[in-house]
Amino acid sequence: MGALSIRNVRKSYGETHILKGIDLEIDKGEFLILVGPSGCGKSTLLSMIAGLDSPTSGTIHIGDRDVTHELPKNRDIAMVFQSYALYPNMNVAENIAFGLEMRKVPKPEREKAVARVAKMLQIEHLLARKPGALSGGQRQRVAMGRALARDPLLFLFDEPLSNLDAKLRVEMRAEIKLLHQRTRTTTVYVTHDQVEAMTLGDRIAVMKDGVVLQFGSPDDIYARPATVFVAEFIGSPAMNMVQAQAGAQGVVAQGVTLPTSAAQQAATKPGQKVIYGLRPEALNFADSGVAGEITMLEPTGPETYVSVQTAAGMLVVRSPGKVLYQVGDRVHLAWGTHDVHLFDAESQKRLAD
Template structure:
């Protein structure tokens, strides 16, 4: 295993920078996820870590070793691809052992390693089959097994679950999480799926347009997004963005909104001193759906709780809870309520807003207003 450090890495294809000064550092044994929309540069960065793409400037370190210009075969990494990349004419056992065979590992050691990996991934009963006889999930396990048999310093996963159906993706996500917990390996994982990022990562780098927008733990990024892009990209459903005005009320700063009857209401803000300079200015209030709920008695006495009368536009029962679509200050907002909160579309209902984790953004730049 090895720590990974990416120092000011730039990639240029001759028509502008694809990666614009990437800085990321993780410790040995950590699970890093590179997440972002298509075209953000995450796969390019992954390929540069692997040595499949050259670095225009900057450096990549594994542990204390500078591998910026080292050949892929000499980096001691293993990669799991989106396409599985299995050899169709080889059995599962032969696929897993192939990398070891290339490295002249003795046959008895290869077979021990195949058995170890097969047991770990619960594919012992598949060792004699060919890839064409396997399901998508089984093929992905074999692809992972081939990488795990190597015992390299660093594992790279390039959107490994994107070809699987939704149920299987959830199952494989759990398997990868268990695998990392059991082995303590250092992993870099590329995905565009923010649910994968939140559930798997120790640290997340959220990327857009070749720039790391935010780097931190899943909870840091979820609770304290650096800008409106990160806030909207991470979370399902996404964070609500509500245009409003900050106003001074005595010694307090409040967010001014209108309820379903057009009556002006004032919402408290966390850390009002930091927002004092924004009094009288229009901002974007960011509030997660789970912070807009039915009235909850155990939270009534918390200082940043307020009630609003809002009109329900749509109800979406999911079993465990119900998503409501409502409207606040002209914007549709998602609210998460209990499954037995009886309300119908068209009704006006009392909803509780928990402002303890509310964040505010500049409506022009989308940047987080420092709180």
């Protein structure tokens, strides 16, 4: 049994089904990301792991204990909220120590724990300050410190970086990753940000409408998305998607034959409607290939996003550095069949590679 086992967990409010049979299992020390759009059920699932809500059916195990109906205080978890949830009348040291005090941990041990996490998070100089005198990033460190002081079996993070500005979000993301590398505490982290999911997680559960569409490593999910939704949700810029149809000689979109592998061709039937996916970085400018016209350039510094209108549809190219092309230039695009992601248009599921 893993460090966390979620088995056929469902949650309904009357006729409204929030979670529709979630099955997940992670090992000790792993970092699990629950990612998906607003309303997909990820925060509801986290609340059930924490004991703040109960499933309609199914079970939740932490280690070898069934905690489905246990109170939060009996689960040996520590949670970091989006809102930080600090006590404004307490200073930083008191906030960090509060959970330990409630568990009647002796004062010398509390002080030792506060000193340990303050050093780890580099907030020793803030221990006497109240939350109102702290920046957003400092408050987030204090909230993390309160969780770390517990040394729990499980860390739970509920969109902890969503209130921070872009620069601070990147810095705190790195802090969380470093903390996990140091502590190796099993962690469940909820986010709607696919960059956070890809950079932090050992494994990712991509959720939509109360179900897990795909569960795997970041590399697996990026390289072999199981559905059209996963393919479009993970990756920036989003995967190019072309509506097409399988023919006897290959996949055709608006009269343009698009390259496919032998396995992909064998997985389709003539006349079958398919969606032909290409990551923007898989496309290259070439002397021959699919012809098109550049309609937009988006330089970001290290790379440029180039929108090319082709007969098959609009394709976005992710090109390193600065490109020499201009809007209106005619170009040709080429790619390998190993870069093609093919999906059935009706089921939205991946076809053979």
